[in-house]
Every structure is written in structure tokens, then in C-alpha cells.
Amino acid sequence: MKKLINIRYFLIGLGISYFASSCVDLEEEVFSAVTADNFFKTDEEFISALGQAYSSLGGLGNHSGLWSINEIASDEIVVSHKGGDWFDGGVLLQLHQHEFQPDNPFLQNTWNFLFGGINTCNRLIFSFQQLDNPNSPAFIAELRALRALYYYWAMDAFGNVPIVTDFTSTEAPDTKTRKEVYDFILKELNEIIPLLPVAKDGTTYGRMTKWAALMIRMKLYLNAEVYTGTPQWALAAADASEIINSGRYSLSPSYKDNFAINNSGSSENIFVYPYDKVFAGGFNWVMMTLHIVSQSTFNLTQQPWNGYQTLEEFYNSYVDPEKNPGVQGPVWKGLALQPSTGTIDGRLSNFLVGPQTRADGTVLIDPGVEPTDPTGRNGDPNGPPLTFMPYLNEISPGGLRQAGARIAKYEFEMGGTNNMSNDFVIFRLSDVILSLAEARFRLGQTTEALALVNQIRARAGNLSPFTTLTEENLLAERGREMYVEMTRRQDLIRFKKYGSAWWPFAGMNRPKRVHSPGSFLELFPIPAPQILANPKLKQNPGYN
Template sequence: MKKILNIRYFLIGLGLSYFASSCVDLDEEVYSAVTADNFFNTDEEFISALGQAYTSLGGLGNHSGLWSINEIASDEIVVSHKGGDWFDGGVLLQLHQHEFKSDNPFFQNSWNFLFGGINTCNRLIFSFETLDNPSSEAFIAELRALRALYYYWALDAFGNVPIVTDFSDTEAPDTKSRQEVYDFVLGELNEIIPLLPTAKDGTTYGRMTKWSALMIRMKLYLNAEVYTGSPQWALAAADASEIIDSGIYSLMPSYQSNFLINNSQSTENIFVYPYDKVFAGGFNWVMMTLHIVSQSTFNLTQQPWNGYQTVEEFYNSYVDPAKNPGTQGPVWKGLALEQSTGTIDGRLSNFLVGPQFRSDGTTLVDPGVEPTDPTGRNGDPNGPPLTFMPYLNEISPGGLRQAGARIAKYEFEVGGTDNMSNDFVIFRLSDAILSLAEAKFRMGETTEALALVNQIRARAGNLEPFTSITEENLFAERGREMFVEMTRRQDLIRFKKYGEAWWPFEGMNRPKLVHSPGSYLELFPIPQPQLLANPKLQQNPGYN
């Protein structure tokens, strides 16, 4: 009921937005009208309008936007060019190979997502500020918190962006430095955090609270050295501690429970976007990652696209190769869990690997599998079985159809559509715990850092605790826990690993990707269409 209640209010907001922008017959007699005077009288009416700002977040879970540029540019995700599929003008290869170009449409989509959300927040703030209603102050604070989230993502991805807060200002905005954007977001959060609600219940689910705003500020401080040149580990630790010590959130006994179809009961998720396959669509990972014939595994109403895959080395970071040699290279036969004689990381549920079957348990055949596929296609008289293997042969042009562990972090619904109903997790407690561990480690408080990291490992299941904490195992643990939660690119940059040679693909006929920490490639280029539309914008250094 909590999820349904909030989605209903979001949809009311969408409906108002629709009617406000629709064409009308000016000669038609108007019997009623929604105005500031006769509408914003109750909290429910404010919340329905707020829905317009929150629904902008619906772009997170689909292809070619902010999530995609962060993940494909990291060492987690690749979308290989599979024969005639997924070349798409080379834009996906450019992202993974760090050949960023300002005309890549993924950057334009991401910019539109961010500034579309900012613009909606500004419009609603402008409307609420005209009201003589004591309730408006709290809702304006909530909108400023949401706007701060969009700006935090913008400064992380693009760095030097315009700061726009006045909806009535028609002047084209100037580019502001990353330091200025950082200072703006921090100033906004410092002002509104005391005004935000602290409750965790049906009235605040999927909405900005003190705790989600503290997560944004914690992230700012955690990455402050990257953003401004001045580390802020103690301040990051203070915000993380406040969230943890509140006692409002607790780790779920099962990691997987945070990502179920019905994950609104998670005690760990701090801020989510409540997708719904009927009322709030756009969460398309089931289409983006599964093989075409996986439709028969889950009885899906639509055929998946066979696109997004996990980088092999990243998958193998969950499995000790000394205890499980079958996971390495082209000899892998999809038996990782069965072959392992050591400990099992329960977070392997993040991936779909091994032989795939129809929903009735019969073998699922991939009629288009390549003759060079190493999964034993010639051994089955009934045809080649679909087998997802972590092995990736190359990125282009001959990526194998069955190569790459598939993203299975969120539960797939049997009988599901191309839209998933799982709530998309933006912030959760485990990130705060690992962030506190990192901040303490950076400050030399290694005993406390070790205990925090081992708390996360203990929940993962059957894992031996670390006996010491190092930068390497802290970084690796963040990767395993936070897979595809849009943190990895940021972590790579902060740990000075962004640009290391993580490309294992054979047949690429090009040098390994290597660029030094601090490279201009740590920022994405300002999209070319934005530069053409607004001559006051300045391209990030290093890009033409």
C-alpha cells in the first residue's frame, strides 16, 4: 500500500502537468480551473504537484541516459558489438573505450535528464513561493533537496555546468566551475537538511528526507578531493555516522531482498524511485541485458535486446580463481557455483550465468549461436543450448551472442513486460557503511574501518572476514556490494584507478586503455547540441 499511495500522488501530478500543457479551445466555456488560490490548500495537493519533479527520475532505469554513461564508462559494464547488433554508430564502444565525443547522443540524453529535472524543480519552487501557505516552506525544501540531487549528478558527470535557480529568468546561463557547483549544492543542503522530514514510512517513501539529503552531502564530502582538490573525510564520516546511528535503517538479512520485485519493505533502502510496470514504466533492464531467447525463460511479453554484459574481470572479482579455476577464460562452462570448493559470495545473485532453460525446465536453444562459441554447441543433438558465460571474446565486431554474465541484480518477473516494477535503489545503508569505512581508513582509523567492511562481508554470506584493511580490498568490496548502482565510475576516479587497463578483450587490435589519474576524461564532454544552443556554455578542457 505504501508504494501504491505514492505512485497515485505521482500520477496526479503527471495528470496536472499534462492538462497544463494541453491545447484548449479559447472560446470554450470554462466551468472550473486549477489555480494557486484554489488548489494548493492541502498537503495532498502539494504532493500531487511534487510528483512532476519526482517522475523525472524515471529516466534512470532505461537505456542511453545517465546510468548508461556511468556504467559503460566503468569496468563493470560493456555492450559488445555482436555482428549486426549493438554497433549503433559506435557510440557504445566510444563510451567503454573512453573515446568520449561531444556529439554522442548518450551525453545529450543525460544532460536533458538532469536539467529537465532541475527545470521542473525550479518551476514548482517558483509556484510555491507565490503562495501564502505555511505548508509551502517544507515542500520548497523538499524540491531544493531533489534539485540538489540532480546538480550533484551533474557536477559528478560534467563538472562545469550552469547553475539555474530562477524559473522566471529568460537569460541564457553561463558555465560555472565545478568548485562553484560544489559550493552551491553544499550550501543548498546545509540550509534545507534541518527542514526535511525524518520519518521512514508511507508518507515519505520515494521522497526526499533528511536521510537522503545527508546521503547526497556525504557523497559530496567523500568525493571532495576530486571535485575541489580538498579532501573532507571527517565531514563525510560525520554524515555517514548520523545516518547509521539514527537507527532508522538496518541491513536486510538478505542482500537480494533489496532488489526484489516488491522491495518497498526493505529496511536498508534510503531513497528509491518507485517504478511500476503499469503506472510508472521505464525500468527496462530486463530488455537491455537478457538474450533474445531469454523471453522463454521468464515468459516475457516482449523479446529482450541482448545488449548489456558484465566485464569478465569484474565478474571474477567475486570468485577466488584459485578455488574455482573453471571461471577463467574460454574454457568456462557455466558451472561457477557448482565447481567452487571455497566460499561463495551471495552477491553472485547480481549475475545470470550458466545454462538457461525454458520456464518449463526444458533446454533453451540459441539457433543463432556462432560456430566459435566455446560453450559446447556441437555436443547437443537438439541444438546449441543458451549458456551465459563470463568470458568475453572481444568488444567489436565479433562479440559472441552468449558472452558476458548478464545483469540480474533486480529480480525478473515471470510473465513480466518490458517494464519492471522493482523500485530503483538510489541510496541505501550499505553505501553509507562502506563510505564511513573509507573515510575512517583515509584518516588512519583502520580498526573501525575493518569492522565496518566485515559487517558488509558477513551479510554477503559465507565469506571469511578480512584480517586487515587495505585500499585494494576496500575498493574491491565497494565494487562487489555496489554493482550497477551508479557508483563505480566515481569510485574508480576517487581511488585513482580510472583508465587502468581493464579491457581484457581479444581481437580488438588496439592498445590497452590507460590514462593517468586526473585526466580530462574524468569528466564527460558538454554535449554539442547544448553548446550550439547556448554560446555562453564552455566546453570542458581537453575536448574540441
């Protein structure tokens, strides 16, 4: 019911947007019109208009935008060039190898996504400001919070971006420094957090609340040293503690519940985008990661694209290969994932690995497997069984069709379409707990930090608690818990590991681009089309 309420309002909002922008016959007799005088009278009417701003978030769950650039540029995800598939002009290889180019279309798509969302927020804020209505201030605060989220993502990715708040301005905006953007976001959040709703119920599901806005501010403070040069660990800890102590959120008993098809009941998710395969499409991971013949595994209505894969080293971080012989690098030697000894991380549900079958349980054959596949499964003249291997042989040009653990964090629907109905998790309590642990750790409060991290490990499954906490195991735990939640690139930068000699390319037959902490490569370049369209924008250093 929560999801249906919100999708209903989103759709009404989209309908208003279409009505307002479509062409009309000037000879037509108009019987009604949506205006400020006759529409913005009730909360429901305001919320339906707000749906236009929230619907912009629908770009998060698909290929070639903000999520893609963050994940492919991290050590979590790669899209290998598989024969004639997925070269795409080399743009995906550029992202993963940190050879960022201003003309990469993924960067342009990301910029359009972010500033399209900002523009919609500005337009609605302007509309609401024209109203003499007691409802306006609360909804304007909500829009400012959402705009702050878009700016936070823009600052994190591109650093120096324009600040635009006046919808009526016709002047091309100047580039602002990363510090100026940080200060702007912080000022906005400080002003509007007291005005935002505190409820966690069907009326606020999928909308900006005090807790979601606090989480944006917490993340600003957590990364303040990267963004401004001045750490703010104590302030990050204060915001994280306020969210936790509110008592409105709790860890779900099962990690997987947060990402189920029907995950609107999660006690842990703080802010989501409510996708729906019929009414709010665009969540395409089922297409992006599954093998072509996986269509038969889930009886999908369309054939997947066989693209996104997990790096072998990242997958192996969940499993001790000495205790769990199912993972032995650099080649996949076996298929057993349940060891007779040792411990197993319940968060391996993040991945799809091993033999795959049809929906009826029969063996699923991959007739197009390469003759060079090294696993010794080429004896069958009909082709070997489809088997997802954590092993990745190379990034290009001969990436194997079956290589790489596939992204299975969100439950796949049997009989599903190319659009998934799981609500996309933007913020959740686990991140808050681990962020508080890190802030405490940085402040020297290691006992409390250790206890917080072990909360997460205890929920993960049959794992031993850490007895000590180090930067290395704290970063690794964040990685395991927050896999593909668009935090990894940011975490690697904050922990000074991004692009370092530690960067894993083992076995992938490509040179790695090693760079030191603080490198210009920690920012993406401003997209070339934006520089051409607005000469006032300044390209980030290193990309000129």
C-alpha cells in the first residue's frame, strides 16, 4: 500500500507535467485548466506536483548514468569487452581503467540526470513561492532537501559545478569551487532540516524526511576532509547518532529483505525510489547483469544483455579461500560455495555464481561459450552448462561470456520484465551505523567503533566478530555491506585507496593506472558538451 500511494502521486505529477507542456489547439474550447488558483489547495495536490521532482530519480537504476560511473570506476564492477559485445567505443573501459575523458557519454548522461533534477526542483520551488498558501513552506523545504541531494551527488562526482537556484534566470551560470558547493549544500540542509517531516509511514515513504536530509549532511561531514580539506568527524558522528537514536529505523533481521521484490516494509531503508515494472519503470539491473540465456532461469519476458560483472578480488573479499575451497584464484577450480569448515558470509546473496538452470530445474546450456574458456567444460557438443565464474580472464577484448559473479543484490522476479519492481535503496541504516563506527574510529573511540561494526557482522550471518578494528577491515566491511549501493568509489577516496597500487586488476590482462591519493582522477571531468554550451564553466584540473 505504501508503494501504491506514492506511485499514484508520482503518476499524477507526471500527468500534470505532460498537460502543462503539450500542444493545444487554439480553437479548442477549454473547460478546465490547472492553475495556482485552482489546483494547489490540498496536500495531495502538492504531493502530486512533487512527483515531478522525485520521478527524476528514476534514472538511478539503469545503464550509463550516475550509478554506472560510480560503480565501474570502483573496484566492485567491471563490464568486460566480450568479443563483439560491450566494447561501446571503449567508454566502459575508460571508466574502469581511470582514463576518464570529457567526451565520455556516461558523464554527459550523469550531468543531465543531476541538473535535470535540480532544474525540476527549482521550477517547482518557484511555482510554490508564488502561492499564498500555508502548505507552501513545508513542501518548498522538501524540494530544497531533494535539490541538496542532487547537488551532493554532483559535487561528489564533478567537484566544481555551478549553483543554480533561480528558475527565472537567463544568465549562464559560473563554476563554483567544491568548497563553495559544499557550503551551499550545508547551509540549505541546516535551514530546512527543522522543517521536514519526522514520520516514517506511508505518507513519507519515498520522500525527503528529516532523517534522509540528516543522512545527506552526515555524508557531507564524513567526507569533509576530501571536499574541503578539514575533517568533521565529530559532526558526522552527531548526525549519525541522531538518526540511530530516533528509534525509527532498525536493522532488518535478514540482509536480503532490504532488497526483496516487495521491500517497502523494510525497517532499515531510510530513503528509496519506488520503482514499479508497470507504473515506474527504469530499474534494469536484471537486463544489465544476467547472461543472455538466463532468460530461461527466471522466465523473463526479454533477453538480458550479459554485461555487468563483479571483480574477482571483490567477490573473494567475502570468502576466505583457505577455508572455502570453492574460490581458488586465479582460475575457478570448483563450484561448491558451502564449505565444510570455516565461516560463510550471508551477504554472498549479493551475487549469482555457479551452475545455472532453467526455471524447471533442468540444465541450462550456453551454446556460445568460447573455445578458450579455461574451465574444462567444453566437452559437450551442445555447449557447456551455464556457470557463472568469479574468475575474470581479462577486461578486453576477449572477456569470457560466463566470467564474473553477477549482481544479485536485488531479488529477481520469476516471470519478470526488463523493469524491476524492487524499490531502489538510496539510504539505509547500515550505512549510518558503519559511518558512525568510522567517525568514532577516527576520533580514537575504538571500543564503540568496534561494537558498531560487529552489529553489522552479526546480522550478516555466521561470521566471527572482529576483535580489533583497523582501517583495512573497516573499509572491507563497508565494501561487503554496501556493495553496489553507490558508496564504494567515495569510500576508496576517503580511505586513500582509490587507484592506488592496491587497485585490483589481477588476471585481467590490462595495465592498471596507479595514482596517488589526491590525484585529479578523484574527480570526473566536466562533460565536454557542457563546456561548449557554457564557456563560463571551468574544466577540472588535469583534463584540459
